[in-house]
Amino acid sequence: MDKKAKDEAVPARRRNAATTRDAILASARKAFAQSGYDGAGVREIAAGAGVTAMLVNRYFGSKEQLFAEVLAATAASPTILTAENLKSPALRRTIASVLMDITKVDDTPLEGFLIMLHSASSKRASEIGRAQIESGHQKTMTAALRGELVPQRAALILSLVAGVQVMRQMIGLSALAEADPKDLVKILGPMFQSLIDGDLPAKPD
Amino acid sequence: MDKKAKDEAVPARRRNAATTRDAILASARKAFAQSGYDGAGVREIAAGAGVTAMLVNRYFGSKEQLFAEVLAATAASPTILTAENLKSPALRRTIASVLMDITKVDDTPLEGFLIMLHSASSKRASEIGRAQIESGHQKTMTAALRGELVPQRAALILSLVAGVQVMRQMIGLSALAEADPKDLVKILGPMFQSLIDGDLPAKPD
DNA sequence: TGTAAAAGTCTACAGGTGTATATAAATGGA
DNA sequence: TCCATTTATATACACCTGTAGACTTTTACA
Secondary structure (H helix, E strand, O other): OOHHHOOOOOOOOOOOHHHHHHHHHHHHHHHHHHHHHHHOOHHHHHHHHOOOHHHHHHHHOOHHHHHHHHHHHHHHOOOOOOHHHHHOHHHHOHHHHHHHHOOOOOOOOOHHHHHHHHHOOOHHHHHHHHHHHHHOHHHHHHHHOOOOOHHHHHHHHHHHHHHHHHHHHHHOOHHHHOOOHHHHHHHHHHHHHHHHHOOOOOOOO | OOHHHOOOOOOOOOOOHHHHHHHHHHHHHHHHHHHHHHHOOHHHHHHHHOOOHHHHHHHHOOHHHHHHHHHHHHHHOOOOOOHHHHHOHHHHOHHHHHHHHOOOOOOOOOHHHHHHHHHOOOHHHHHHHHHHHHHOHHHHHHHHOOOOOHHHHHHHHHHHHHHHHHHHHHHOOHHHHOOOHHHHHHHHHHHHHHHHHOOOOOOOO
């Protein structure tokens, strides 16, 4: 009854369902962020987790379900577009800064965004992404904003973030990629500010 | 000697290299705009032009070269982001409006943009797209703008257009897709305005 | 220690991709 | 009218995709 006395230090990775599942999820997250839904293959994802492709479907059912779960996981991760960041005058100025600091692809507060943008060309993937973003960011931000046209302003904040991400990281537009982040923040800051505050012109046209 | 007297009305499409080439180009344009570089198949493009897949490669060498030529063709098409539209106070307000009026996928002033965004997940396609946009829009706009941080502002105008396109047409964010275009114009108008005019805050931080 | 369940792998399939080669059909000039 | 050239097609080939079923290995419990 004292067999388990020896707490074997590092058994070189024992078989563990939860651990493997997480490894697949992490690998998929990185792969989807780099190559998008269509671009990332199941075998590639599996290799990144040190397993075979079939285990992926064993744990997640299908590539599509895996994708949905990856997106759900990134939604749970910390992001910059939170209600608190939008409300605090100190933090809202940093949104543009954070947006600019992101040059690496994975483990960023905007990874979920990047996954979605890379996967937007896939019909099914973009449907999953829309559902995720509408119940996540869009909902959070809509609740945090005040004034008129709140849903539209929230959506446009997301659009601005998405646009910069696309042009900077996906297309690689040199004017953005090689620019001094401070300069971009100087331009983007007031834009985010006015979207958050909702200081619309008095005259419609 | 009078055999050709009968000028057969519509010869049901005679064999004509130039016509067929254009048909393929048009079909590819539509297909790429809808499905992106990876999503659009050569056979599908060929079928849209009423030919077989092999003709595509016969005329364009490869799918990649076809894509480049499609993008070059769209760059030659009329667009809203011209130097004149940026300079004229009357027209610059309509940029946001035009951006909103686009619900259909093809034959729009922003089709080239849409093709690029749908294809941005493909590494090779995004390289082609970047080259095209930098020698096209980015160059034109940089020449038209005045003030400081011109290249960055030009790039951010493109980013804003791209972001709205992505969220509205690709992701299908309901707050954008179902919103009254007038409301969006009311918010977007001043944003474009300040990017074009370059009215940056006096204090950097 | 034996044994059933869990964890993981192997092989394979059906379908799709871009494209190269060989072949057929239509065209236009002599 | 004949024939060479152009236009278009048919067949086929590797390669890659997601996934299904049978299989082997490890774990944990009795």
